[in-house]
Amino acid sequence: MSRYGMVIDTVRCVGCMDCVVACKTENNVPEGFNRDWIAYDVQGEFPTLQMEIRSERCNHCDAPPCVYCCPTGASHVHDVGGVVLVDYDKCIGCKACVASCPYGARFINPEGYAEKCTFCIHRVEEGLDPACVSVCPTHCMHFGDLDDPNSEVSTLLASRRHHTLMPEAGTKPRIFYLT
Amino acid sequence: MQELTITRHNEMIDPLLHIWGWEIPVYLFLGGLVAGIMIISGYFVLQHRYRHTVFTTFYLPYIALALLSGGMFALFLDLEHKIYFWRLYTTFEWTSPMSWGSWILLIIYPALWVNTLIRIPEPFKGKIPLFDRLSALLHQHPVLIRNIGVLNMVLGVALGMYTGVLLSSFGARPLWNSAMLWALFLVSGLSAAAAFVHLITTDVYEREMLAKADNAFLTLELFVFGGFITGLLTSTKVHIDAVRLLLDGPYAPVFWVFVIGLGILVPLAIQLFAVNHKIRHTAIAPILVLLGGLTLRFVIVYAGQYSTWA
Amino acid sequence: MSSFTRRKFLKISAATVTVASGAAVLSKHSVTPAQAAKRPATGVQRIPTTCDICFWKCGAIASVRDGVLWKIEGNPDDPLSRGRLCPRGTGGVGAHFDPDRLRRPLIRRSDRGRDAWHEVSWDEAFAYIAKKMHAIKAAHGPEAVALFSHGIGGNFLKHTLKAFGTPNMAAPSFAQCRGPRDTGFRLTFGEDIGSPERTDIKNAQCLVLIGSHLGENMHNSQVQEFADAVGNGATVIVADPRFSIAAGKAKHYLPIKPGTDLALLLAWMHVLVQEGLYDKEYVAKHGFGFEQFAARLATFTPEWAYPETGIAPDVIRATAREMARHKPATLVHPGRHATWYGDDAQRSRAIALLNALLGSWGSKGGFYTPASMDVPAYPYPAYPKPARPKVDNPDHRYPFAHETITTGIREATITGKPYPVKGWFVYATNLLQALPNEQETIKAIQNLDLLVVIDVVPSEIAGWADVVLPESVYLERHDDLNVELFREPFVALRQPVVEPPGEQKPNWWMAKRLAETLGLGHFYPWKDIEEYFAHRLTAAGLRYEELKAKGILRGAAAPIYAADGVPLTFETPSGKIEFYSPQLEQAGFDPVPVYRKHEEPPPGAFRLLFGRSPVHTFSRTQTNRVLADMMDENEIWVNADVARRLELKSGEYVRLRNQDNVLSNRIKVKATQRIRPDCVYMVHGFGHTAKGLRHTYLKGASDSQLVTRYATDPLMGGTGMNVNFVTLEPEATRV
C-alpha cells in the first residue's frame, strides 16, 4: 500500500504562488477560493529576521479528524495512497469537516460541498505529479510514496531536517517542510 | 516576535475566520433546551406528577417537539447542500458526533410522541382512535409510563450532552477541547428549560419548584464554568490563548456581561429573592436565563471557531 | 481639493464591453457559440507557444480542452523556462478570458480625456490613421511620428513606421529600466548584460544582490537559477532597505539606507584592493587604468561608508572577504530596474568594476558569453533614410545613451524641439504608469495631432487615444520569431492556441494593413506571417513545420566560459576592462565612480520605494482575474515601529501624499518588521484609474502617480524614480 505525501523545501521556495495559480487553473477552483496558499513566517526584529516560506494545503493527515467527523461518509480516505478526499455527491455541506481541520484546508464550494486539495489524484493516477508540484519554478516541491523507503520523498526526509505543521494537533500530517 | 502572513486573506478564502453562522448556535441552544425539557418532563412523569401538574406533562412534550423541529430547521438552514439532507440517514458514522446527533434527534421524536400519549389534551381526545387506544393501554400499565419518563430523561441527557460533545470532538478548535463542555451545555440546557417552564407555566407549584431547581442549575453552571475555564487555563498555550478569548479577549465583554452577569448572576439573585418571597416572581429572571443560554451558545461557537492551533 | 480628485478618470465606454460582469474566473462567457463551433469539439489539445505576460518569453504549452483554453504549462524543451512557468505565465489564461477586453477599433468622438467613442471597422480605423499620418508628414516630416513599443509584438509596427520614414521609436525598458545598467557595463566591459541577462546565477558560489529582489522579480530563469544557487548552498549577500524574499535566503542581509549603494560598492572595492583580495592576474591581464582607479578608492573606507549606508565596517569587510573567497564564481548581480537615483549608470559601473575585481566576467558562476542562432532577417526593401536624427537626445545631451529615450521623445513633444512630434503610436506600453510624472505625459499628448494606442484592455493610456486598436492577446496570435541570445542558442515561436473572442487582430496584421493603407504595401512582400516565418527559417536551414510542432528549435550548445576557450574581448576604446574611463573623463564625468549624497526625506516623510509582486507584471495584469485572485490590491509596507508610532494597523487604509502634494488612492497598511523605518514600499502597477478596467479600478495605489519628481541620469538620460517622499494620511481623517 502506498501512502502519498509531499516534501517541500522551504530553503528553495520563494513564495511566488505559482503552486496556487496552477491549482486554480488545473482544478478550476472558483474565484475567491484557493486549495493551497502561502505562509510567510517571519521571526525576529528588523533587521535580524528569519523567514520561512511555506506552500500549504490539506495535509492528507494520517489521523484525519475531517474524515472522522463527517456524518455522511463524504469525507473519506481513498484507497490509492491514503489520499483524503470528499465525495461531492455525498456531501451535505454541514461544515463539520471545515471546523475540524486545524489547518483551515477546507472551504465550501459555492455549489454547496466541501472542497479541498485532492493531491491531484486525477493526475497522480495517470502517473503525473500534482499540478502544484509540476509547475513550481524552484523545484522545491516533491510528491511521492512515504512508505517506499527509496522514493524521493523518503530519501529527502531521511537526509534533511524537517517539520510538519501543528503536530501537537494530533492529526499526523503528511506534508513535510524541509528547513 | 512572529509575523505570519497568509495569502488566504478574507473570510471567503479563510475558513478559519468563519465556518458556522447563527444557525448552529440556535440549533445547539434549542437542542439544549429540548434536552432540559425532556429531563424535567421525564422526571415529572417518573414522579407521577402527570396526575396533578397541568403544564409540564401536558404541554411540554408538544412544545419540545416544536422546539426540536425549530432546531432541526436551523441545522437544515445551515447545510450548504440542502437537497442532500437525507444523506445523514443513509449511513451511521460511528466516529462522527454529528451522525450520532442526527440519529439521536430522530429517536427523540417518538420518545416525545409517546410522552404526549400519557395525557392527550382535551381538544385532541377522540380524534385519532389509535392514539386514544394507546393512551388507555399506557394507563393500564403504569410501568410503561414510568419507562416513558426514564426514556425521556435518558434521551434528554444524551441530547444535552451531545450538544457539547459535538463541539468538544473538534480537536482543531482549542476552546472546545474541554471535557467540561458537555456538562456545561447540559446544565445550561436544564437551567434554560427550568426557566422556560417557570416563564410560561400557570401552575404555582411548578413555578416555585422550577425556580428553585433553576437556582440550583445556575449555581451548578457557575461551578462547571469554573471547571471549564481552569481546565483550559492549566492546559497548553493554545488552550490558554483560546480561553482568553472569553476572559479578556474580543469575546470577553459579551461573555462577562451577557453570559455570566445577566445570564447567570443577575437571574440567580432575583430568583433567590423570589423563592424566599422577598419579591414577586416576574418574567425578568427566566427571560434573562434563556437569553444567557442562547448567548452562551453563540459565544462558545464563535469564539471556538476563532480559536486555532496556529 | 486633492490632486487626486482633480484627475480625469478615463475610461472607454461600457458600450465596448459586451460581456456581463461577475463571471467566474475561468468564465467561458467570452467565447461566443460561433467561435466555439469552429473548434474541435472534445479532448485536450496541447499547443506549444511562448508566454507574453512579461518579456522573458518563456516557452509554454497551452492545453485546450473541448475547444476552451484550460491551462498553460512550461515547455520542457525551452531553455528559458526549463518546463516551468512563473505564476504569471501559469495565470496567463486569465488574459484570454478577461471580460473587460477591448473588442472593436474605436475612434474618439470628442476632446481627449473625455470618454466618448465610436466603434468603427478596421478599414475605417486605418483610413483615419493614414489620413492623419499623411497630414503630419506633409506639415512636419515623417520624423514627427514616434512609436512607443514594449516587447516583441511591436516588431512589425516598427517595420511599418521605419518604412514610413521615422527613426523615433523607444521602449520604457531603456530609460525607465535597464538603461543605466547597460551603460555602466558598456563603459566598463564594452558590452551589455542583455535580456535575458547573461548572469550565471546557478553556478555562483557567492551571489550579491543589490536591490534585485529575485523571487518577487519573477523573471523565470533568474529565479530558477537563484533557487539552484540557494539549494547548492551558495553564499547570498543582499543589500536592500527591505527584507525581501531574497534577503530571507541570505547569509548576510545588509539593511542599507536607500540611495547609498554606491558608497557600499566603493567601500567593498576599497577592501578588495587594500587587502589585495582581488583577482590580480585577471586585472593585470584585462584591466585598463587600474592604478588610477585604485588611487581614487583610497578614501572610500568602510568607516567612511558606515554613516552613509548604515552598514557597519566589519560587515562591509566580512562581506567583501566572502566575495573574494569565492572569486571568480562570485556574481554581483547587475540588477535590472536600475533607474533609482539619477546616478545609476555610475552605480552600475561600480557594480561592473566590482565584478571585474573578482574576475567574474567570463567566468563560470559570473557572466557567461551567450549565443544565439543565426536566423537572417527578412530581406525587406531598404527603408527611406530619415532626414533628421532621432528627436530624443539632441546634441547627444546624454552622451552614453545607446537606445532611444522615451522621456526624450516626450520632452520633444512638449517643447517642439529639436523638432515637433505630432503623432504617437503606443504599442503595449501603458505610458501613464511606465513614465515618471504623468502630467508631463498628458501635456505631451495634448500637443499631438494623432495618438494611436494598441492595447488589449482599456488601459489608462488607451483612454487618451484618438484611435484605439484592440489586439488579440498572445494566446490568440503569432508574433515575430524569438531568436534568443542565451546560454544556448534557440528560436521560439509564439502561435495562436485559441481564437480571439471578438474582432481583435494580431499586431502583424495591423502593421501590414496600415502599411498597405499608407501605400507602403511593398514593404510587406509576404502574404501572411506564416509565409514570413517559413522564409526566414528556410534561410536559416530550419523547418517551419518542425518549429510549429515543437514550439522551440535548439541549436548546438557552444562553450560559454572563458575557461572553455571563449575569447575575452572588450569593445571599449582601450580594448580592455576600463577601471578608469577616459571616455567618461572626456565627456566631463567621473572616470571612476564617486559617491554623492542624495537628498533625504524631510522629518515625518518617507522615501517611496516600489517593486514587483510575483503574481503581477507592471500595470498589465491587475485586470487578469486569475492573477487578481492572488493579489487584488497592493499594500504600503511600513516599518512596524513606525506604524505603532503613527497609530496605524495592518489592514487600515491610508493615502500617501508626496512632496508635490499629490494624494494617492487609498492603500492598505502592511505594518511589518521587513522594512527600514525611513522608507515605505509598494508593489508597482496598482491604483488603476481607467474605469473600463472594472475589476481593478481604484484598487490600491499607484506609485507612478506619486513619482512626480525624477532624477535624470546625465550619462544616458535614465529617469531615477526613487526620489519621491511621502507622508501617510489615515483614510478616516481625510475630509
Ligand SMILES: Nc1nc2c(c(=O)[nH]1)N[C@H]1C(S)=C(S)[C@@H](COP(=O)(O)OP(=O)(O)OC[C@H]3O[C@@H](n4cnc5c(=O)[nH]c(N)nc54)[C@H](O)[C@@H]3O)O[C@H]1N2
Ligand atoms: N512608477 C514606476 N514606473 C515604472 C516602473 C516601476 O516599477 N514603477 N518600472 C519600469 C520598468 S522596469 C519597466 S520595464 C516599465 C514597463 O512599462 P510597460 O511595458 O509600459 O508596462 P505596463 O505598465 O504593464 O503597460 C503594458 C501595457 O500593455 C498592454 N498590453 C498587455 N498585453 C498586451 C498585448 O498583448 N498587446 C498589446 N498591444 N498591449 C498589451 C497593457 O494593457 C498595458 O496597457 O515600466 C517602468 N516604469
Ligand SMILES: Nc1nc2c(c(=O)[nH]1)N[C@H]1C(S)=C(S)[C@@H](COP(=O)(O)OP(=O)(O)OC[C@H]3O[C@@H](n4cnc5c(=O)[nH]c(N)nc54)[C@H](O)[C@@H]3O)O[C@H]1N2
Ligand atoms: N513578477 C514580476 N517580475 C518581474 C517584473 C514584473 O513586472 N513582475 N518585471 C521585470 C522587469 S522589466 C524588471 S526591470 C525587474 C525589476 O526587478 P529588480 O531589478 O529586481 O528590482 P527593482 O524594481 O529595481 O527594485 C526593487 C527592489 O529594490 C529595493 N530597493 C529600493 N531602493 C533601493 C536602494 O536604494 N538600494 C537598494 N539596495 N535596494 C533598493 C526594493 O526594496 C526592492 O526590493 O523585474 C522583472 N521581473
Ligand code: SF4
Ligand atoms: S510554486 Fe514553488 S516556489 Fe513558488 S510558492 Fe509554490 S512552492 Fe514556493
Ligand code: SF4
Ligand atoms: S489537513 Fe485538514 S482537511 Fe486535510 S486531512 Fe488533515 S484535517 Fe483533513
Ligand code: SF4
Ligand atoms: S461538509 Fe460534507 S464532507 Fe464535510 S463533514 Fe459535512 S458532509 Fe462531510
Ligand code: SF4
Ligand atoms: S495537489 Fe493538486 S489539488 Fe492539491 S494543492 Fe496541489 S494542485 Fe491543488
Ligand code: SF4
Ligand atoms: S517569466 Fe513568467 S510571465 Fe515572463 S514570460 Fe516567463 S512565464 Fe511568462
Ligand SMILES: [Mo]
Ligand atoms: Mo523593466
